[in-house]
Amino acid sequence: MAGTQESSPGLLDRFSTMVDNLVKVTTTKAPIGQTPRQAIWTLNKATLYRYTPVKPAEERHRIPLLLIFALMNRSSILDLRPGNSFVEYMLNKGYDLYLLDWGVPGPEDAEMNLGDYALEYIPRAVRKLKAVSGSETFNLLGWCIGAMLSTLYASLRGNVEGLKSLILLTAPLDFTDREQISLARMTEERYFDVDRVLQAFGNMPAGLIDYGAKMLKPVENFVGGYVRLLDNLDNPKVVESWHAMNTWVNDAIPLAGGAYRQFIVDFYRGNKLMNGTLTIRGEKVDLNDLRANLLNVIAVDDHITPPCQSARLLDKVGSLDKTELKVPGGHIGVMAGSGASKGTWPKVESWIAARSD
Amino acid sequence: MGEAEKKVDVKKLLQDARDGVMDAWAKLALNLTSSHEYQRLQGMIVKPALLGLALFRKASESVMSPLLAQMNMPSREEVLGIAQRLTHIEMTLDDLGAALEQLRRSAGPRPQRGPAARDREVKPDNGSSIAAKEA
Numbered sequence: 001m002a003g004t005q006e007s008s009p010g011l012l013d014r015f016s017t018m019v020d021n022l023v024k025v026t027t028t029k030a031p032i033g034q035t036p037r038q039a040i041w042t043l044n045k046a047t048l049y050r051y052t053p054v055k056p057a058e059e060r061h062r063i064p065l066l067l068i069f070a071l072m073n074r075s076s077i078l079d080l081r082p083g084n085s086f087v088e089y090m091l092n093k094g095y096d097l098y099l100l101d102w103g104v105p106g107p108e109d110a111e112m113n114l115g116d117y118a119l120e121y122i123p124r125a126v127r128k129l130k131a132v133s134g135s136e137t138f139n140l141l142g143w144c145i146g147a148m149l150s151t152l153y154a155s156l157r158g159n160v161e162g163l164k165s166l167i168l169l170t171a172p173l174d175f176t177d178r179e180q181i182s183l184a185r186m187t188e189e190r191y192f193d194v195d196r197v198l199q200a201f202g203n204m205p206a207g208l209i210d211y212g213a214k215m216l217k218p219v220e221n222f223v224g225g226y227v228r229l230l231d232n233l234d235n236p237k238v239v240e241s242w243h244a245m246n247t248w249v250n251d252a253i254p255l256a257g258g259a260y261r262q263f264i265v266d267f268y269r270g271n272k273l274m275n276g277t278l279t280i281r282g283e284k285v286d287l288n289d290l291r292a293n294l295l296n297v298i299a300v301d302d303h304i305t306p307p308c309q310s311a312r313l314l315d316k317v318g319s320l321d322k323t324e325l326k327v328p329g330g331h332i333g334v335m336a337g338s339g340a341s342k343g344t345w346p347k348v349e350s351w352i353a354a355r356s357d
Numbered sequence: 358m359g360e361a362e363k364k365v366d367v368k369k370l371l372q373d374a375r376d377g378v379m380d381a382w383a384k385l386a387l388n389l390t391s392s393h394e395y396q397r398l399q400g401m402i403v404k405p406a407l408l409g410l411a412l413f414r415k416a417s418e419s420v421m422s423p424l425l426a427q428m429n430m431p432s433r434e435e436v437l438g439i440a441q442r443l444t445h446i447e448m449t450l451d452d453l454g455a456a457l458e459q460l461r462r463s464a465g466p467r468p469q470r471g472p473a474a475r476d477r478e479v480k481p482d483n484g485s486s487i488a489a490k491e492a
Binding site for chain 2: 041111188216223224
């Protein structure tokens with residue numbers, strides 16, 4: 001009897017904690033992207049941030065590092081939460097760190113295309129970065145569509161604007177092997193009328209992009225995540241991590257109509273970049289013009305941008321110093337998963353460290 | 358103790374069974390959603406919805422435009438046009454600012470700037486400039 005009296009409050013406490021956690025994660029947003037930073041430049045919806053350095057100037061790497069994330073999700077994934085933040089990790093390693101955040105496109109941005117991002121926004125942000133940092137050279141890290149934009153920029157402007165090294169993470173560049181790319185099947189011309197979608201919405205709505213991505217693994221995305229949460233409701237570490245990731249996942253943003261159309265027509269359907277037929281504002285994009293040191297990071301379990309989408313990249317670029325790095329993990333988990341701080345980050349950091357002074 | 362172990366085992370057993378069912382379900386769903394038939398069906402469902410949306414948008418615009426004009430207010434297109442022009446102006450100002458900065462640098466050492474100028478350079482978060490702080 002006495003034993004029952006002792007264990008009952010424990011069980012009740014545990015149950016109460018689980019309920020509290022469940023209410024918290026389903027009704028609130030986790031604080032993400034908290035590392036101190038300052039906006040140093042804005043253009044339309046885009047903002048260039050500089051993270052407050054944590055190391056004194058003499059202990060920092062000489063060459064600044066610019067981060068560029070995708071267009072349809074918040075860049076806060078790079079700075080998810082204290083203790084699990086790539087930004088925090090790189091600051092502690094002594095980098096002068098900048099982030100180009102694209103913001104949320106409005107109806108007035110419906111005609112913005114990849115050329116605008118790669119040739120109007122990135123060069124201006126780079127100009128400001130160089131002015132603020134005082135460095136004539138810089139390194140660039142692009143992730144997902146951010147990697148694609150970085151590749152376009154590096155091929156067209158990188159050589160003349162001081163780009164020293166380029167890191168591409170899960171870059172969707174090669175659409176040759178269409179059967180391996182689920183999104184390519186989903187956006188085939190006979191099933192998906194991109195012009196009609198954009199005629200109806202202007203920009204590609206965040207909800208539709210999110211739905212398309214989640215339908216690539218429907219059970220895992222719509223059910224599996226919640227089952228994992230229920231299994232770990234009494235584990236504060238897992239709950240906190242789940243909450244942060246869920247907050248980020250459910251905060252998608254629309255994609256500018258012009259950029260989306262180009263992405264589908266020129267990349268998914270035309271594979272123009274790899275074929276060497278892509279032109280941006282009348283300029284032919286030749287990957288052989290990409291001369292910066294290159295690290296191409298491939299996530300081996302990526303179902304959104306499967307490994308085949310950048311596996312042939314090194315053969316095409318003109319860089320003399322080029323490396324391919326295959327790391328375990330999915331499209332997002334590779335950089336924001338619980339194992340990233342011991343897996344991907346140190347590998348990326350050691351590569352860039354050797355090219356930052 | 359033995360009973361407690363049994364309980365844990367039952368829970369684990371149930372979890373394993375559930376995971377097994379979910380794995381099978383996931384594979385089935387994946388096969389379904391990645392099939393060409395599913396894509397075709399989805400396209401067939403979406404098409405009329407998109408057509409309806411586009412028609413609704415066109416109809417609402419044709420109603421709103423004369424109404425707004427009558428009220429001496431700008432139409433949606435005009436507001437969007439203004440926003441686009443503002444972005445172009447912003448770009449031009451950015452280029453002018455950069456060109457001026459370059460001229461100033463090539464002219465010689467930078468003069469001490471007042472707090473108002475520092476505030477103008479940097480926007481949001483806390484309103485202070487890294488460039489100014491570190492200068």
